[in-house]
Amino acid sequence: MPRIAKLNKTRKFKEWRENPHANGSGTVTTHLINTRIENGEQIQLRERMKTNNLIRLVAQSPQDDWLIMAPTKATCDVISNGLEKLSIGHFLHRQDILDTAN
Secondary structure, three states: HHHHHOOOOOOOOOOOOOOOOOOOOOOOEEEEEEEEEEOEEEEEEEEEOOHHHHHHHHHOOOOOOOOOOOOOOOHHHHHHHHHHHHHOOOEEOOOEOOOOOO
16 A cells, blocks of 8 residues: 555555454455575565465365455456466456356
């Protein structure tokens, strides 16, 4: 959000907080922790999650409930295409893809 606020001077910064009354509200994931070994030492690197990482993550647990939000319609379409290629049913723009409801 800070980068968006910098680019758009009229946009008000909003700090998002979890609903305290929500039941099992899940987690928000924007980064992955990658572990590498360099010079015999284990190093953990925090990297921003890319679209293909997200699709692979969903493919590992397709039976879980997922709410995926993206900044643009085009990004949603890319994610949907990836899920469709893996035969993972989902909704896109309120449309059932791969007959998820049945």
